[in-house]
Amino acid sequence: MxxxxxxxxxxxxxxxxxxxxxxxxxxxxxxxxxxxxxxxxxxxxxxxxxxxxSKEHLILALYHHLHVLHREACAPVLARERSLAARLRGVLRAIVMTCEPFHEVSGSPFSTVADPRSPLNPFGAESAAMRREVIGLYAEVVRGSDAKLPAEVAAELPRLLWLYQMGVLYFWIMDASPGRLQTLELIDETADLIVRLVGLANLPLLRQSRRRALALVRAIAGNAPDN
Amino acid sequence: MxxxxxxxxxxxxxxxxxxxxxxxxxxxxxxxxxxxxxxxxxxxxxxxxxxxxSKEHLILALYHHLHVLHREACAPVLARERSLAARLRGVLRAIVMTCEPFHEVSGSPFSTVADPRSPLNPFGAESAAMRREVIGLYAEVVRGSDAKLPAEVAAELPRLLWLYQMGVLYFWIMDASPGRLQTLELIDETADLIVRLVGLANLPLLRQSRRRALALVRAIAGNAPDN
DNA sequence: GCCGAGAATTGAACGTGTTCAAGTCCCAGG
DNA sequence: CCTGGGACTTGAACACGTTCAATTCTCGGC
Structure with missing residues (x-):
């Protein structure tokens, strides 16, 4: 580039x-x-x-800059907390805080997110390196936690949490509430909900759903330009 | 306009x-x-x-045009099917088929989706009318089904299904698989999964999660420029 | 048949992101 | 000290979306 x-x-x-x-x-x-x-x-x-x-490549550089700041901001939480919910909450709060100075600005660049040909597309080739890094961060979130997860769940969870982060950031972009309180509430509630659902996936009742969901995730991720 | x-x-x-x-x-x-x-x-x-x-307002008109076609394509399925899963599946297949002629084209316009100031933003004021119509379509999906849903779930579900449709469409934009088969598989699997999860929400074990999730959805939707 | 007000239409002009052929600078090799 | 080539730099030029003051058209009221 x-x-x-x-x-x-x-x-x-x-x-x-x-x-x-x-x-x-x-x-x-x-x-x-x-x-x-x-x-x-x-x-x-x-x-x-x-x-x-292009002008968009400047945003790509900004993304990377923010990611470095985010990793630094995450480090204390990941060193301290062991419960999956607390780790998730901490990492997501950190990213919202890190991006805050660019909130008013984030709308337009984040908008090209849906164009498959844009360098900013999170699933595209030009952002593959960053994508791997972020997924790696969530792998660390999962790995360092004391949650009892089946291996096959733990294998796919980081990728799903990366998707979750994108969803939260999208919400954050739209969030006009004072102090971005709505986003913080969303993070607290959904982080908790996710951990519960993941835990429930062990129940016999949900075995089949879990198997099918994992198969779907694997089938889709297999076709992506990831590694 | x-x-x-x-x-x-x-x-x-x-x-x-x-x-x-x-x-x-x-x-x-x-x-x-x-x-x-x-x-x-x-x-x-x-x-x-x-x-x-603006050029984007032409896309807004295209959206509306596609929505009319979608409603027509949905009608037979909604008249025939009674199970929630089948109705969901039918409606989502219909929208993917309806939009297919514009697939190669959809990336760029759909991309402005994340800009809060864009007229194309699905949460914005300029698309409020269309948003209500689409949510109304999903209300019909829910209402005409034989699923046993608590009233408070049935009240929020259409809005959540509208979100779900946006997620599916986003996937479809990225889908490069032949015949868009991956998207069809995603629809089949996720429609089923959603119905199962909604059904499970009745279990005593999940009561509290359901209550909190519904509270969250209500809190967020209350601040939106909907009606 | 004429008038006038508002709708419809025009095209030149502006500022933007981007391109590119041409120029300048730097320094290793002779 | 010269020279060549590659990195770096330049600004004019292009096509685009958009704006707007000016013009033409339309048709109901007299």
Whole structure:
């Protein structure tokens, strides 16, 4: 995508990304023009396109930046908590907090989420690396918990929790409540509900449903451009 | 949005929408320019904007067009089937079939789905009328079924099924499998799973979860710009 | 038959993201 | 010190969605 070969190129790339970060945060995604980013970074319009093939690729870089912050924010919770519900709650609260400075801005870029051809599409090839990282984070959430899970459930759960996170973030984007309290309530309630449902899947009554659900998840995930 | 006052205006509006429909289907959303639509409709560029405030509003009109087709496609199934699972399956198969001609095209327009300010946002004010209609369709799905549902579940289920439909459509957009078979499998399996889960919600073991889940849904729906 | 008000229509002009051919800079190798 | 090539940089140019002041059309009321 953009691999500067010299240290000067590295600096230019960082300047462009920094300018974009600042302008996105203060003015929003759409109101920020590529010309304004270039000007603030002290480079020409064409130079920006040398490092980022499109405006959307700047958002991709922002995603990665936020993911790094999110991992750091998660670390204490994952080290401390052992119950699956608490770990889930902590990780989801952390992502909402991490993204908060970009809330007003998140609508437009997150919107391209549904376009299969967009680099921002979470299921696409260009976001595969990030997707693996996030799923890995949820694997850690599951692995470090004291929940008693059948192996086949534990194997598919991280991917499902990644989907769950996307759902929560989508809700968060729409959330206009003061202090984003609705999202926090949603997290508390659904994290709990998920853990209960996963626990119930052990009941004989639900065995068949569990088997079929797992088969479905595996069939679908098998066709995805994941690893 | 666009209310022609004369019959001539009505005809112009129809010509523009028809041209857009044809071009979207054959060339895709992004590849279709407003200039091309205007030319094919035999009007000037400015005229298009007199009837449709933006290119996205043409998609809004397309949504409505598809919804009408969907209702017609659903009618036989809803008249025939009584089991909730069969009704759900039928309605979801119908929408996938109805939208099929626009599959390659659906990515880009559906993508703006996440932008709170976009007229295409399913939770927004500009799509409130359509949202109510679709939720109404699912109310009919529930009402005409022989499923034994507690009143409070039956009250919230249509809204949740509308969400479910959006999830299925999102999957369908991404579905590259031949004949869209994966989506059909997803529909069959999840429709069944949903009905089982709803049925299980009557168990004493799940009473509390049900109560809390319903409270959450009500709290969230109360803040939405629905009616 | 004429008028006028409102609907319908026009196309030039604006700002945007993006492209690209041309230019400049840097430095390793001679 | 020169030179060549590759990284880097530039800004004009393009096509697009959108806006708007100006113009034309339509038709009911006199």
């Amino acid at each position: 953009a691999a500067p070969a010299t240290s000067k190129g590295e600096a230019t790339r960082a300047a462009i990304f920094g300018a974009a970060l600042e302008l996105f945060r203060t003015h929003g995604y759409e109101a920020t023009t590529m010309r304004a980013i270039a000007e603030r970074a002290g480079v020409s319009l064409g130079s920006s396109y040398h490092y980022f093939p | 666009a209310a022609p006052a004369t019959s001539k205006g009505e005809a112009t509006r129809a010509a523009i929408f028809g041209a857009a429909l044809e071009l979207f289907r054959t060339h895709g959303y992004e590849a279709t320019t407003m200039r091309a639509i205007a030319e094919r409709a035999g009007v000037s560029l400015g005229s298009s904007y007199h009837y449709f405030p």
